[in-house]
Amino acid sequence: MREGLRATLAVSAGFWCALGEMLRSCAARLRMLGALRKDEHWPARNLGPALRWFSSEKDFCLPNPSWSEDLRHLFHQFMKKCEDGSWTYISEKEMLDLQKKASELSFQNVKPMKKKQFPSTLTRNFQEGLGFEYAMFYNKDERRIVCLFQGGPLLQGFPGLLHGGAIVTMVDYSISILSTKTIGFTMTAYINITYKRPIPIGSVVVINGQVDKIEERKVFLSSSVHSADEKTLYSEATSLFVQLNLEKSET
Ligand SMILES: CCCCCCCC(=O)SCCNC(=O)CCNC(=O)[C@H](O)C(C)(C)COP(=O)(O)OP(=O)(O)OC[C@H]1O[C@@H](n2cnc3c(N)ncnc32)[C@H](O)[C@@H]1OP(=O)(O)O
Secondary structure (H helix, E strand, O other): OHHHHHHHHHHHHHHHHHHHHHHHHHHHHHHHHHHHOOOOOOOHHHOOOOEOOOOOOOOOOOOOOOOOHHHHHHHHHHHHHHHHOOOEEEOHHHHHHHHHHHHHHHOOOOOOOOOOOOOOOHHHOEOOOOOEEEEEEEEOOOOEEEEEEEEOHHHEOOOOEEOHHHHHHHHHHHHHHHHHHHHOOEEEEEEEEEEOOOOEOOOEEEEEEEEEEEEOOEEEEEEEEEEOOOOOEEEEEEEEEEEOOOOOOOO
């Protein structure tokens, strides 16, 4: 009897959580669409809570209601490419595990912030659709990474356009995962980015990163940012990542 009651309570708690999550997603989608409406100036006070409470249980790289048709389409295309094993989907958990392991191994003197103060990594701190929406795919044999990225209204620089800092953040994050998967834990030593065309907020871009050369602890990479139809080249970057010297790193 008691077991039955417990099961009922668990099911109803699950139902309310799922409903809450669904309503939050819809609200985020509506806010994003509102912000993208022509001629509308979107004051920050209308944003509502922009931070998202992070749950390590949820895979934020999977499609959510804020994703546009283009992003969904590309995501499913890449998931298909994963079927023969040439490409692999990188889940949120894998990204978090990489970060956690890197900080455990290298920065013993740095205290991670408490979850309550700081929900997650920069790219995951925004409500659905308002910041960084992305999914990544890795090709081990070709030493390549692809990141499908849709930047939301909180990443605005000039009106209606993505901020260059947000673009390089996403490029840096993608290739940092590539270099770490290629030779172990690395950090960005430099990244030189050239912005060729502005990226409209809410549009979907494809970040392609590849390893050009490895010299001992140094990984040289190049990357590009294209439109989903590959017709527009938005940015190009070259960068150096250095494998962490675990004996030396203390801070
Ligand atoms: C898993 C995903 C997590 C998401 C994170 C996203 C990525 C990031 O944002 S990382 C944050 C930004 N980056 C940083 O904060 C890094 C700060 N810098 C550092 O900690 C160090 O300088 C670091 C680790 C890059 C290199 O330091 P260290 O391990 O002591 O290497 P060091 O011995 O000085 O240099 C190694 C080699 O790299 C070269 N090198 C290092 N930095 C540079 C540079 N900026 N330009 C050119 N060459 C460089 C050196 O000349 C040397 O070359 P060689 O072996 O031929 O003599």
